Amino acid sequence: MSQYEAVIGLEVHVQIKTDSKMFCSCANRFGGEPNTRVCPVCMGYPGVLPVPNKTAIMRTVAAGLLTNCEIAKFSKFDRKSYFYPDMPKNYQISQYDLPFCLRGNVHIEGEGFSGEDMGSRDIGITRIHLEEDVAKLTHLPGSSGVDYNRAGIPLMEIVSEPDMRTPNEAYAYLNKLKQIMQYAGISDCDMEKGQMRCDVNISVRKVGEEKFGTKIEIKNLNSFRAAHRSLEYEIWRQPQVLDAGGTLNQETRGWNDDRGETYLMRTKESDHDYRYFPDPDLMPVTLEEEDIEKIRATLPELPDAMRQRFVKDYALTEYDAKVLTQEKAIADYFETGVQLVNNPKTLANWIISELLRELSGASISIEECQVSGKQLADMIKLIENNTISGKIAKDVFAEMFKTGKDAPVIVKEKGLEQVTDTGAIEGLVDQAIANNHPQVQQYKDGNHKVIQFFVGQVMKLSKGKANPQMVVKMLKGKLDA
Ligand SMILES: [Zn+2]
Incomplete structure (x- = not known):
């Protein structure tokens, strides 16, 4: 499809980490027996009043600040009316024309990017608004189940500008958003638990044309890989329709991961169909400059800044620093241990080559690992002071990984001290x-x-x-x- 280029925009939903739901005191937690974390508010009983979750609002503002958005001083919640069993009220509380965050951007780096500045570009953020999540529907042969435990969980929608041109850019953008949310503790973004979900908008146009082509939306992509593959598929499909003299209609498509193809779900509704209007039960939200500054003061160091600092402070290579800052938990692990060892590079090598390999082999996250950053550093100290050789250390580490025991204990138990006599x-x-x-x-x-x-x-x-x-x-x- 050399004569076409793709225009891609993403709508990413991120569940916000809070104790309770967006407008009631039900627990915000994944799973549980269906319909056990519900109350009259999130079940939409008549006569109840929603109360906004302050933490969710603050975290939405934090997300906006971390993506260089302007924060609205005056914002409000609206009712998005629709009739579907995933919302018992027959409307979803969302934000229409006055969202909390507007006009931001996210910097991405990677391979397979478009444009002159290959491998690095800024993706515009149109808006970030706050809403409540909907129930989870399970379709079985002959019947459907609905679980309202998820209904009412605070949910951010992050809408990008149509600034991406390749599936790789979309992938890098998703990855960067996830990193930012995890670094700031806004969300764990565990995609298997549905904490981060995305819809993509994609159109194609002839290279050199200014006007956008007809936008197709692909809904409910539950992995970055699915987003990437569905975009590749549409970049292949849409030009074929056009080249054959056909026309594309604005429509919503689904993604069949097994078949590796998109399929028509429905022709798209316009905003008008949702009959948005301000929620009369909720006061508008006003934020003072000092409220915003208070939130700004709590913002963490972001992965790009941390990566640069690792290169500078610990004399690591760009590659090592990038791997270590990919996840905040790994970066924290490194920073805990690095205070204790003589050579930061040795610790970086152990984490990158041994620890990450063991974690991937055992299919566990670094949070679930039995060996702490301090324990790994203590083991490296044994190499540095010649108690054990680097070769023996690999056996010691494997044992630590299995049992969680301290290195000196294992060395003593197994009589592995280096002979220096x-x-x-x-x-x-x-x-x-x-x-x-x-x-x-x-x-x-x-x-x-x-x-x-x-x-x-x-x-x-x-x-x-x-x-x-x-x-x-x-x-x-x-x-x-
Ligand atoms: Zn509730």
Whole structure:
């Protein structure tokens, strides 16, 4: 499709982490027996009054500040009227023309980007508004179930400008939003629990054309990968329709992950169908400058800034710093341990190559890991002070990962202390020399590489515990004598 380019915009829904729901005191928690976390307010009984959740509003403002939005001093909630079983009131409390946050942007970096500045660009944020989540519907053969536990959970909708041109840009944008929300503790963004969901809008136009093509919306994408694949599919499908002389209608499509294709759900309703009007039960929200500044003061360091700081403060490579700041929990883990070790790079290597590999092998998150940042640092200290060799450390670490025990305990229990006693090492060196006359001759004939063979022999005799530097030094001394 060389003669077409895609125009992509995203609508991302993020559940906000709070104790209670948006307008009632029901717990905001995932799962549970269906319809057990409900009350007259979130079930829409007559005569009840909603009370807005202050934390949810503050976190929405925080999300706006972190994405460079203007924060509205005056905002209000509206009723979005529709008739569907996922909302018992027959309307959803949302925000229409006066959302909390407007006109922001998010910086993304990656591969497969469009434009001149390959690999780096800003994506505009149109608005962020706050609403209540809807119930979860489960469709079974012959019947459907509805669970209102999710109805009323505070939900942010983050609407982007149509600034993306490739699926990779959309993927990087989603990833960046997730990072920001997690760093700020606004949401865990656990997609398997539906805490982050996205709809994509995509149209295609001939390269060089200014006018946008007909917008197609793909709804309910529950993974970044699904978003990426559905965009690739539409970028393939839409030009084919146009090239065959067909026309595209504005419509909503679904994504079939197994078949790897989108399918028609319905032709799109306009905003008018929702009959928005200000919720008469809720007062408008006014924010003073000092309220906004108070929230600004609580904002965390963001991943890009942290990455740069890691490069500067700890002399890490860009790559290492990027891997370590991918998730806040990993960055925190590193920062806990780095205070305790001599060389930050050693700790970074252990986290990136050993810890992340073990975590992925066990399919657990770093929060679930039994080895804390301090424990890993304590193990590295054992290498730094020559108590154990780097090779033995790998076995020690594997044991720590399995049992959660401290490194010194494992080293003691298994007798893994490095042998640094000169007399003991000398005995092993003598033994290795005495057992291998041909190799001694080779060395004396000038083949100095054979020293590695002797190091191997001594390490074997010591069961990997001899200090390698001492072994090499002593071998040289004896063989050169
Ligand atoms: Zn409730």
